[in-house]
Amino acid sequence: MGQDILIEDSKIRFIENGVCAPRGFKASGIATGIKSNKNKRDMSLIFSEQLALGVALYTKNLVKGAPLIVTADHLDNGLCQAILCNSGNANTSTKDGVEVADKSCQLLGKALGISPRDIVVASTGVIGVPLSITPFEKGIPHLVETLSKEGGQVAAQGILTTDTRTKEIALEFKIGEKTCKIGGMAKGSGMIHPNMATMLCFITTDVKISLDMMKKALKSAIDLSFHQISVDGDTSTNDMVVLIANGMAENPEIGGEGEDYDVFVKALNQVSVKLAQDIAWDGEGASKGITCSVEGSETSELARRLAKAVIQSSLVKAAIFGADANWGRVLCALGSVEEAKGLEGADIWFASEKARIMVCEEGCSKIFDEATAKMILEEPQVTIEVKLDVGKESGLAWGCDLTYDYVKINGDYRT
Numbered sequence: 001m002g003q004d005i006l007i008e009d010s011k012i013r014f015i016e017n018g019v020c021a022p023r024g025f026k027a028s029g030i031a032t033g034i035k036s037n038k039n040k041r042d043m044s045l046i047f048s049e050q051l052a053l054g055v056a057l058y059t060k061n062l063v064k065g066a067p068l069i070v071t072a073d074h075l076d077n078g079l080c081q082a083i084l085c086n087s088g089n090a091n092t093s094t095k096d097g098v099e100v101a102d103k104s105c106q107l108l109g110k111a112l113g114i115s116p117r118d119i120v121v122a123s124t125g126v127i128g129v130p131l132s133i134t135p136f137e138k139g140i141p142h143l144v145e146t147l148s149k150e151g152g153q154v155a156a157q158g159i160l161t162t163d164t165r166t167k168e169i170a171l172e173f174k175i176g177e178k179t180c181k182i183g184g185m186a187k188g189s190g191m192i193h194p195n196m197a198t199m200l201c202f203i204t205t206d207v208k209i210s211l212d213m214m215k216k217a218l219k220s221a222i223d224l225s226f227h228q229i230s231v232d233g234d235t236s237t238n239d240m241v242v243l244i245a246n247g248m249a250e251n252p253e254i255g256g257e258g259e260d261y262d263v264f265v266k267a268l269n270q271v272s273v274k275l276a277q278d279i280a281w282d283g284e285g286a287s288k289g290i291t292c293s294v295e296g297s298e299t300s301e302l303a304r305r306l307a308k309a310v311i312q313s314s315l316v317k318a319a320i321f322g323a324d325a326n327w328g329r330v331l332c333a334l335g336s337v338e339e340a341k342g343l344e345g346a347d348i349w350f351a352s353e354k355a356r357i358m359v360c361e362e363g364c365s366k367i368f369d370e371a372t373a374k375m376i377l378e379e380p381q382v383t384i385e386v387k388l389d390v391g392k393e394s395g396l397a398w399g400c401d402l403t404y405d406y407v408k409i410n411g412d413y414r415t
Helices: 066-077 095-111 135-145 152-158 209-223 258-281 300-311 316-320 327-335 370-377 404-411
Strands: 014-016 025-030 044-057 079-089 119-126 167-175 176-188 200-205 240-245 288-297 348-351 354-362 379-385 393-400
Touching: 014 209, 014 258, 025 135, 025 152, 044 152, 044 200, 044 209, 066 095, 066 119, 066 240, 079 095, 079 135, 079 152, 079 200, 079 240, 095 135, 095 393, 119 200, 119 209, 119 240, 152 176, 152 370, 167 258, 176 258, 176 300, 200 258, 209 258, 258 288, 258 300, 258 393, 288 300, 288 316, 300 316, 300 327, 300 379, 300 393, 316 327, 327 348, 327 354, 327 379, 348 370, 354 370
Parallel strands: 079 119, 200 240, 288 379
Antiparallel strands: 014 167, 025 044, 044 079, 044 240, 167 176, 176 200, 288 393, 348 354, 348 379
């Protein structure tokens, strides 16, 4: 039961090297002293040898970090050649935030020999603490000097905050006779809630594609991925997903819908879903990843909303943490979606690699073995399967359990 978006086929395969996998991309990551642990990498750079097209989508939080303001202005013409990101300080809600973001782009532009306006700038970390320009003045020369085709992993390290691991992926696929590649890296662990998208994600590709089709593809991918995750219900101020394409694969330009566009969209969807899953399952303090699958809905959009309602429910998350097969909380979460239909006939299963068990049949209690259910819910990956009978559409969402450690981490996050 459920759907698997991450399916390899004859045209798409997983490869190594993250954001550096596509032609013409290099990256680096260094420690500049922004974080309290001065030895941790806190600044990253992604660079395209050729000027690329760039599109982005941003958080819907009305409080926006200075980097988002600057980046939105820079991407107004759809051009991008570099992405600069620091971690440890969000550069948000400070008097000189925009000035610092602008200045960092000027410093990097001079070091790379490109226009500062062709630079995307991003920050993540503590809100409301002034960010000094000094780490950029000292760090950018080293950041540029260490750019390499092997730099994707250290760049992925440099954007982390409370993450426990890096989040990277790369794919290779064919468009016509040309071999194309796409790579991505992301960060996110807390302040994760579906509203575009409470994290940072940078995606690179050597595909030649028009700006309009890039925008369309990115929105479609985000609807399936980053809008379908939740850790704690809080929407951040600095979140963005950026897609840049330098065209160096030299495929016939994708200027409209068709077979070539479909292949690119499938690859982009896989990158986005994998990174979204990595974020959801690396939630602050999490001990288990949760997937919710909803089938038999009237529309795919409604199916996704229902699945999202389940994985963002604090009561469901707490029950999964405690390995308590409290299926009533799942049904309650589904019922919080006003447009939901057919819940009186809903069937619900809990599943993991160990086993699968039906716990609710046609919206009512069903006798099941509690020991088996507990064994299932004690696994590191748990799936909640919901089957309706009002349509043929399905949807997925991803989250994590809610543990004591989440409170510990956020009780002293700033201090």
